[in-house]
Every structure is written in structure tokens, then in C-alpha cells.
Amino acid sequence: MTTQSEAYATKNGEPGSNFSDAFQSKHEFHGDFPASKISELMKLESLESATSQSLFSTVNRILEERIEKKDGSIPQRVASVVKLVVQEIEQRVSKQAENMRKQRNLYKSREDRYQLKIRAIETLATGTIEENEIVMKQLQQIKIEKALIEKKMKLEENDLDRLRKEKDHYESQISSLKQELELAKTTYEENQLQLETHAKETKIQLEKRITELECFLADSRNKVKELEDFSESKFLRWKRKEHRYVHFINSQFGSLQELRLASESLKEEVLKTKEIYVDEVHHFGLNLKELVDAAQNYHTVLEENRKLYNEVQDLKGNIRVYCRIRPFLPGQSEKHTTIQYIGDNGELVVINPSKQGKDSHRLFKFNKVFGPAATQEEVFRDTQPLIRSVLDGYNVCIFAYGQTGSGKTYTMTGPSVTSVEDWGVNYRALNDLFNISQSRKSSIAYEIGVQMVEIYNEQVRDLLSNDSSQKRLGIWNTSQPNGIAVPDAIMHPVKTTTDVLDLMSIGLMNRAVGATALNERSSRSHSVLTVHVRGMDLETNAVLRGCLHLVDLAGSERVERSESTGDRLREAQHINKSLSALGDVISALAQKSSHVPYRNSKLTQVLQGSLGSQAKALMFIQLNPDVESFSETISTLKFAERASGVELGAARSNKEGRGVRELMEQMAFLKDVVMKKDEEIGRLRSFKTNGNAERRDTNFSSYRSASPRMHSIEAPHPSRTDLDNSSEYSDKHCEAGSQQSIDSLRHHEEFFQQPRLEIVGSSKSFTEDVRSGPSLTNGGKTCNLDVGLLNFGDTDSEERLSDMSDGIFTTGTETDSSISNRVEHTLFPETAKQASEIVEKRNVPVKLPRPYQIVQVRPRIALSMGERSSKVSSSKRATFGSSSAVKLPKQ
Numbered sequence: 012m013t014t015q016s017e018a019y020a021t022k023n024g025e026p027g028s029n030f031s032d033a034f035q036s037k038h039e040f041h042g043d044f045p046a047s048k049i050s051e052l053m054k055l056e057s058l059e060s061a062t063s064q065s066l067f068s069t070v071n072r073i074l075e076e077r078i079e080k081k082d083g084s085i086p087q088r089v090a091s092v093v094k095l096v097v098q099e100i101e102q103r104v105s106k107q108a109e110n111m112r113k114q115r116n117l118y119k120s121r122e123d124r125y126q127l128k129i130r131a132i133e134t135l136a137t138g139t140i141e142e143n144e145i146v147m148k149q150l151q152q153i154k155i156e157k158a159l160i161e162k163k164m165k166l167e168e169n170d171l172d173r174l175r176k177e178k179d180h181y182e183s184q185i186s187s188l189k190q191e192l193e194l195a196k197t198t199y200e201e202n203q204l205q206l207e208t209h210a211k212e213t214k215i216q217l218e219k220r221i222t223e224l225e226c227f228l229a230d231s232r233n234k235v236k237e238l239e240d241f242s243e244s245k246f247l248r249w250k251r252k253e254h255r256y257v258h259f260i261n262s263q264f265g266s267l268q269e270l271r272l273a274s275e276s277l278k279e280e281v282l283k284t285k286e287i288y289v290d291e292v293h294h295f296g297l298n299l300k301e302l303v304d305a306a307q308n309y310h311t312v313l314e315e316n317r318k319l320y321n322e323v324q325d326l327k328g329n330i331r332v333y334c335r336i337r338p339f340l341p342g343q344s345e346k347h348t349t350i351q352y353i354g355d356n357g358e359l360v361v362i363n364p365s366k367q368g369k370d371s372h373r374l375f376k377f378n379k380v381f382g383p384a385a386t387q388e389e390v391f392r393d394t395q396p397l398i399r400s401v402l403d404g405y406n407v408c409i410f411a412y413g414q415t416g417s418g419k420t421y422t423m424t425g426p427s428v429t430s431v432e433d434w435g436v437n438y439r440a441l442n443d444l445f446n447i448s449q450s451r452k453s454s455i456a457y458e459i460g461v462q463m464v465e466i467y468n469e470q471v472r473d474l475l476s477n478d479s480s481q482k483r484l485g486i487w488n489t490s491q492p493n494g495i496a497v498p499d500a501i502m503h504p505v506k507t508t509t510d511v512l513d514l515m516s517i518g519l520m521n522r523a524v525g526a527t528a529l530n531e532r533s534s535r536s537h538s539v540l541t542v543h544v545r546g547m548d549l550e551t552n553a554v555l556r557g558c559l560h561l562v563d564l565a566g567s568e569r570v571e572r573s574e575s576t577g578d579r580l581r582e583a584q585h586i587n588k589s590l591s592a593l594g595d596v597i598s599a600l601a602q603k604s605s606h607v608p609y610r611n612s613k614l615t616q617v618l619q620g621s622l623g624s625q626a627k628a629l630m631f632i633q634l635n636p637d638v639e640s641f642s643e644t645i646s647t648l649k650f651a652e653r654a655s656g657v658e659l660g661a662a663r664s665n666k667e668g669r670g671v672r673e674l675m676e677q678m679a680f681l682k683d684v685v686m687k688k689d690e691e692i693g694r695l696r697s698f699k700t701n702g703n704a705e706r707r708d709t710n711f712s713s714y715r716s717a718s719p720r721m722h723s724i725e726a727p728h729p730s731r732t733d734l735d736n737s738s739e740y741s742d743k744h745c746e747a748g749s750q751q752s753i754d755s756l757r758h759h760e761e762f763f764q765q766p767r768l769e770i771v772g773s774s775k776s777f778t779e780d781v782r783s784g785p786s787l788t789n790g791g792k793t794c795n796l797d798v799g800l801l802n803f804g805d806t807d808s809e810e811r812l813s814d815m816s817d818g819i820f821t822t823g824t825e826t827d828s829s830i831s832n833r834v835e836h837t838l839f840p841e842t843a844k845q846a847s848e849i850v851e852k853r854n855v856p857v858k859l860p861r862p863y864q865i866v867q868v869r870p871r872i873a874l875s876m877g878e879r880s881s882k883v884s885s886s887k888r889a890t891f892g893s894s895s896a897v898k899l900p901k902q
């Protein structure tokens with residue numbers, strides 16, 4: 012049993028010490044408490060171990076002692092009260108202890124029960140943990156599900172939002188639809204009202220119509236009745252008719268039988284007639300065949316006639332005239348044409364659209380007319396024989412005449428070089444010459460050279476020279492008796508068509524072109540392509556030379572039509588001037604006039620050899636079919652008509668056999684001798700005249716008057732007043748001319764590869780050459796003095812030119828050969844070499860035949876032919892030399 016102090020001590024955690032402290036402080040408070048009692052009390056090992064009873068008994072004994080002793084420290088009563096209290100407390104404590112014991116037991120039982128419960132709970136708890144885990148898992152799952160549900164809820168919320176919005180939208184739509192519905196409803200009601208009214212109206216109308224129809228039906232019924240009556244009567248009539256027809260057919264059948272019999276007899280007759288007819292047709296066929304043959308013969312005869320006509324013209328030396336009509340260009344197809352008829356026989360009818368009746372038509376006749384559809388090949392086919400004759404030693408000139416844009420360049424050159432089909436006469440001609448020369452190479456060795464110049468504003472320019480100083484050539488050297496070669500222009504040997512194509516494209520690029528109102532790219536100059544051919548017969552050594560001029564003239568239109576101004580106007584004026592000079596020459600030739608004004612333009616000077624000598628000439632007349640060009644067309648055709656009447660004299664081939672060549676070599680030698688003599692005479696004369704000026708003048712003038720023929724190679728031609736007024740002209744110009752001549756010669760000598768002979772003049776010119784007096788020597792080079800000109804003061808220059816022209820005109824083959832010699836020397840140096848060798852070998856003059864020529868021995872400087880010369884065969888290259896190469900312009 013625990014006491015109150017124990018409980019107290021247990022309650023405070025330090026029962027022993029606290030109780031002792033309390034007891035001690037109490038004792039101290041009661042200082043009179045005997046120490047023995049305390050020690051007695053203190054005998055108790057500890058308060059903790061002391062029972063509450065012992066403690067109370069201790070207190071009771073103390074109190075009893077106090078009471079017994081009657082100690083005054085504690086009043087008796089107090090002690091008895093305390094004792095009572097202590098006893099009361101003791102009782103209470105014991106009760107309490109009892110209670111506590113009971114409680115303790117109760118607690119114990121409770122504890123047991125709790126223990127059992129705990130154990131049960133523990134077992135439950137273990138079960139619960141597992142359950143918990145499951146629950147946790149379920150919780151987790153529930154959480155996940157919750158999250159999902161939340162998500163779903165969110166989504167649903169979103170959906171809800173969306174639905175709400177949609178709902179709003181639909182609501183607004185519904186409201187608008189409601190409005191529309193309202194509107195529709197009102198309209199419907201209105202319409203309904205209208206329809207109702209309309210229906211009412213229609214009903215009324217229909218009712219009216221029904222009544223009308225009923226009336227009509229009644230009428231119709233009446234009519235049907237009438238018709239039925241009518242058809243019945245008609246049926247009866249038809250019935251009657253049928254009877255009649257049957258009767259008629261029967262009668263017809265009878266007659267048919269009769270006819271059949273008759274036809275059979277007729278058939279027999281027809282068969283008989285047919286036989287007769289077949290016989291007759293056969294007979295007729297035979298007759299027809301004869302007629303067809305005759306007609307064919309007629310065409311052949313016609314063709315032959317044409318050929319014969321051409322041959323006769325060739326024999327007469329007529330200028331052949333081919334007319335070519337340009338097609339309308341793209342974009343011009345709507346235009347009216349002036350060409351009404353193109354005949355096979357070279358007939359051409361042009362029509363003037365502004366005139367009516369007979370005057371509106373004009374007939375022209377030429378050697379050939381090519382229509383707009385004619386191809387380049389067809390045109391060339393008719394030109395080919397003429398071109399081929401160049402290889403047989405003839406001189407041929409082909410030129411194209413016509414207004415700007417009429418197709419001259421198209422015919423002569425072609426629209427493009429790249430396509431062979433487009434090639435014009437120029438390329439085809441050279442190609443043909445190469446082909447034929449190849450096919451003849453076993454018997455004749457041909458060499459071909461080309462020059463190309465243009466006449467622009469009355470100046471001659473070398474189109475194949477890249478040297479600008481040489482491009483513009485000096486005055487056209489008409490002292491060349493036949494004027495065929497272009498002495499100042501560089502001669503380019505050509506071996507293949509490619510060479511020609513290269514050269515010509517360079518030439519075409521250098522050509523002066525410009526735009527006029529009539530042609531976008533108009534040729535503002537006359538271009539002359541000269542082809543020199545020299546062939547040597549490998550058996551007989553006979554040499555033939557041919558020369559072909561291919562001339563693309565500038566446009567012939569009137570100045571005002573080309574709407575030119577400034578430079579273009581000047582060009583047009585020059586072109587017109589030269590073309591009218593050509594017209595004058597042609598007129599003079601056509602009229603067989605004694606004076607032919609070749610010198611009036613550079614163009615006529617260039618063509619002099621081909622128009623004046625016995626060369627073959629062909630003129631292409633180009634026409635623009637456009638109505639606007641009618642007047643130009645007529646003037647072109649008139650020009651062509653005049654040209655076709657020109658007789659140049661029968662063409663002759665420039666062939667020379669060995670004999671002729673030897674004679675020429677002899678002539679060359681003799682010319683040399685004569686020249687030396689002339690030089691001596693000249694020296695003597697100058698020696699004489701040194702002391703006597705007057706005599707000198709007289710002597711010189713005798714020379715001047717002697718020759719209208721010879722000109723300085725390069726000296727500018729003096730004006731007539733110059734000639735009249737300046738007595739010193741001869742000297743000055745002789746010097747100036749000789750200097751120029753020397754310069755020109757230097758250039759000219761490019762054609763010559765070594766010192767050799769040059770043969771100038773012709774049979775007729777010889778006499779004039781002799782009259783012309785001596786050639787001047789200058790620095791070892793020779794030039795012919797223009798002495799002829801010096802004495803022209805009183806003579807009509809035209810006449811002089813005419814004389815000269817005539818001289819050239821009639822010289823014929825020899826005239827041509829002289830220039831050909833010049834060309835030959837240029838192109839074919841070995842001939843010259845042979846000649847010079849012969850001259851060196853022979854020193855005995857040989858008696859000359861009648862047509863002899865002056866020979867000048869000229870030390871020629873060998874000049875390179877430039878890049879072109881590299882294409883010449885090695886055997887010839889050696890003789891060409893290599894100094895001061897003249898380069899060709901690069902394309």
C-alpha cells in the first residue's frame with residue numbers, strides 16, 4: 012500500500028528527496044522537533060520504501076508524544092485535531108488505497124482485456140496493413156482515376172464551354188433563322204395572297220377559256236361532220252379514179268409490151284452503133300496522140316526556141332536579163348500585187364491598180380522570169396551554165412539591180428550563209444567552180460582567187476583588207492585596159508568553199524549598210540565580188556583565164572522614196588548618180604553610140620570590162636510586187652528592157668596556147684627593150700631640155716597629145732581647168748603621181764611574189780601605149796606616166812573617155828588577156844617566173860606578131876598574202892615570200 016506522500020512523490024518524480032526536504036523544512040520550521048525522533052524517522056531507509064501506515068503511525072506517535080508530554084510547542088487541541096485529521100486522512104487514504112487497489116484490479120482486468128484487445132487489434136492491424144496496401148493501391152488507382160476524371164472534367168468543361176459557345180452561336184443562328192423565318196413567313200403570306208389573287212384571276216380566265224373551248228368543240232364537231240361528208244365524197248371520187256387508172260395501166264402495159272419489142276430492136280441498133288463509135292474513138296485517140304505529140308513537140312520547140320534565142324543573144328553578146336519577183340514578206344500578205352502574169356517564156360505582165368482598161372497592163376519580155384516561189388536553187392540552175400563558162404575562159408558579169416528591199420542581196424548572197432539551201436548565187440557559183448575544177452583536175456589545173464570591193468559614196472573600198480589605210484582604195488585604175496581586175500584590192504587565193512565563206516562573211520561585215528524607210532538593213536553601196544580563174548591544160552600547157560564579177564548593186568529607188576536625210580541622203584544621191592550613170596552606159600551601148608560614158612561613175616568604171624568587152628553579162632532584175640512600189644517596178648523593168656537590148660558582141664574565151672604564150676613572152680622581152688630605149692630617149696630629152704625650157708615644153712606636149720589612153724596608176728585625175736591652166740601640171744603630177752603610184756605599187760606588189768614581167772595593154776592599146784610615151788622610173792620602180800591626160804586641155808574629156816572606152820570595148824580577147832595576165836601574175840607567180848626566166852635567157856629580139864604589148868620589167872617585192880597565203884600549197888608558198896604579212900580581218 013502506498014501512502015499519500017508516496018503518491019505525492021510518485022507524482023512529482025522525486026518522492027524521497029522531496030518528502031525529506033519537506034520534512035526537514037518542517038522540522039527546521041519546528042526547531043524544537045527532537046533529533047532522536049528525526050533519526051528514528053530517519054531510520055527508515057527511504058521514504059519511498061516506507062509504507063503510508065508506518066508514516067501515519069510515525070506522525071501519530073509524534074503527536075501522541077506531544078500530547079502526552081504536553082509539550083507547549085503544539086497546543087493540545089491542535090495536536091488532537093491534527094491527530095484526528097491525520098486519522099481522518101489515514102482513513103481516507105486507506106479508503107483511497109482500497110479504492111485504488113480496486114481500481115488497480117479493475118485496471119488490471121481492464122489491462123488484460125485491453126491486452127487481448129490489443130492483440131486482437133494487432134492481428135487486425137496486420138490484416139489491416141495488407142488491406143491498407145490494397146486500399147493504398149486502390150487509393151492510388153482512385154487518385155489516377157480522379158486525375159483522369161479531373162482531366163475529363165476539364166475536357167468536359169472545355170466541351171461545355173465550346174458547347175456553350177456553340178449554343179450561343181446556334182442561338183444567334185436560331186434567332187437569325189427565326190428572323191428569316193419570320194421574314195419568309197411574311198413573304199410567304201404575301202406570295203400566298205398574291206397567288207390566291209392570281210389563282211382567282213386564272214380561275215376566272217380558265218372558266219372563260221372552258222366556255223370558249225366548249226364553243227369551239229361544238230364548232231369542231233360540226234366541222235368533223237362536214238369533213239366526214241367531204242372525205243366520203245372524196246373516197247368515192249378516188250375509187251372512180253382507181254378504176255380509171257387500172258384501165259389506163261392495163262392499156263399502158265399493152266403498149267409497154269410493144270415498146271419492149273421495139274427496144275430490143277433498138278438495142279441491136281445501139282450495139283451496132285457502139286461498135287462504130289468504138290472504132291471512131293480509137294481513131295480519134297490516135298489522132299489525139301498525134302496532137303499531144305505535136306503539142307509536146309511544140310513545147311520542146313518552144314524550149315529550143317528559147318535556148319536558141321538565148322544562144323543568139325549570147326552570140327550577139329546581149330546582156331541576159333533574168334527577172335525575179337520577191338514574195339510578200341511576212342505581215343504583207345494582205346497587200347495587192349502588181350504582177351498579173353508570169354509566162355514560161357520570160358513574159359511578165361504587170362498591172363497598174365490605179366488605172367483601168369488597156370493602159371493598166373504592160374507586157375515585158377526577158378530571158379527568164381522567176382516568180383515569188385522560185386527557190387535559190389532554181390535561180391542558180393539557170394545561171395549555172397553562164398558561171399561554168401568562167402572555167403572555160405570566159406569573162407562573166409552577173410549583177411543584181413532593183414529597188415531597196417527587192418531581194419538583190421537575197422539573190423546574190425542569200426539570207427543566211429549557214430543553210431546551204433539559202434545560199435545565193437555568189438556562194439553557189441564559187442562552190443560550183445570548185446566542184447567542176449575538182450572533177451577536171453586530171454586534165455586542167457585550176458587556181459581561183461577572189462577580190463571583194465564596195466563602191467561607197469563614189470569611193471572604192473577593199474572589203475577584204477584589214478588595213479584601214481588600204482581599205483579605201485585609190486582612184487579606180489581604168490588604165491587597166493579591160494578594167495576587170497581590181498588592181499588595188501587584195502587578191503585572196505581560195506581553195507575551198509569554206510575559204511570563200513570565211514572571206515565573204517568578212518566582206519559582208521565590212522560592207523556599208525544602214526536603215527532606210529524601205530529596208531531595215533539596206534546595202535548602201537555596190538559590192539563587187541570578183542572571182543579570177545586560171546586553168547592550165549596539163550597536156551598542152553595552154554592557159555585559160557576567166558573572170559567572174561558578182562555585183563550586188565545598191566537600191567535603185569528615188570531619193571524621196573527612201574525618206575533619207577543627212578548621210579543617208581548623200582549616200583542615196585551617190586547611189587542614184589552611179590545607177591543613172593549605169594543607165595547612160597546601157598543606153599549608149601544599146602544605141603551602139605560611139606561614146607559610152609563609163610567614166611561618169613566608179614560603178615561603170617568597175618563594170619566597164621564586163622559591159623564593154625565581149626564578156627557574158629547577166630542582169631538580175633529584182634522586183635517588189637507591192638502596189639506601192641509600182642512606179643519603181645516600172646522604172647526597173649524599163650531599165651531592164653533597155654539592158655536586154657544591149658549587144659556586147661560575142662563573148663570569147665581567154666585561151667592561149669603555148670604559141671601565144673611564147674609570143675607573149677617575146678613581146679614582154681621586146682617591151683623591155685622598147686622601154687629601155689624609151690628611157691634613153693627620155694634621158695636624152697631631159698638632157699636636151701635642161702638648157703631649153705621652151706623646147707622641153709614643146710617636146711612634152713607632143714607626148715601629151717600623143718596618148719589619151721595611159722594614166723598614172725594612182726595619180727588623181729586632174730580637173731579640166733587644172734589641165735588647161737597649169738603648164739607645170741605634168742611635172743608636178745608626174746612626180747606626185749609617180750610617188751602615189753609607187754605607194755600604190757608597193758601595195759599592189761603584194762600580188763606579185765618575185766621580180767617578174769607585167770604585161771599591160773592590148774593590141775589596140777599598144778599603139779596608144781607607144782604614143783603615151785615613156786614610163787618613169789622611181790627608185791627602181793616603174794610607173795606609167797599619165798601623159799595622155801596632160802594634153803587634154805582642149806579635148807572634150809567625155810570624148811576622150813569615150814575613145815578610151817571604145818578602145819577597150821572593142822579590144823576583145825586580147826584586151827582581156829592583158830589584164831588576165833596581170834591577174835595571172837598576181838595569182839599564179841610561176842607563170843611570171845617562167846616569163847622572166849625566158850626574158851633573162853633570151854637577149855635576141857624576136858620579130859613580133861601584130862598584136863604586141865609593152866612589157867615592163869619590174870623588180871617586184873615579194874609580199875606575203877597574209878593568213879590566206881598559208882593555205883596555198885607548199886610549192887607555191889615558196890614563191891609567195893613571207894615579208895610584211897597583210898593580215899586578214901578576223902571574223
Ligand SMILES: Nc1ncnc2c1ncn2[C@@H]1O[C@H](COP(=O)(O)OP(=O)(O)OP(=O)(O)O)[C@@H](O)[C@H]1O
Nearest residue numbers: 337415416417418419420421426530533534565566
Ligand atoms: N525570194 C525571196 N524569198 C524570200 N524572202 C526574200 C526574197 N527576196 C528578198 N527577200 C527578203 O526581203 C528582204 C529584203 O531583201 P534584200 O535585203 O535582199 O533586198 P535588197 O534589194 O538587197 O535591199 P537593199 O538594196 O536595201 O540592200 C529581206 O528580208 C529578204 O530576206
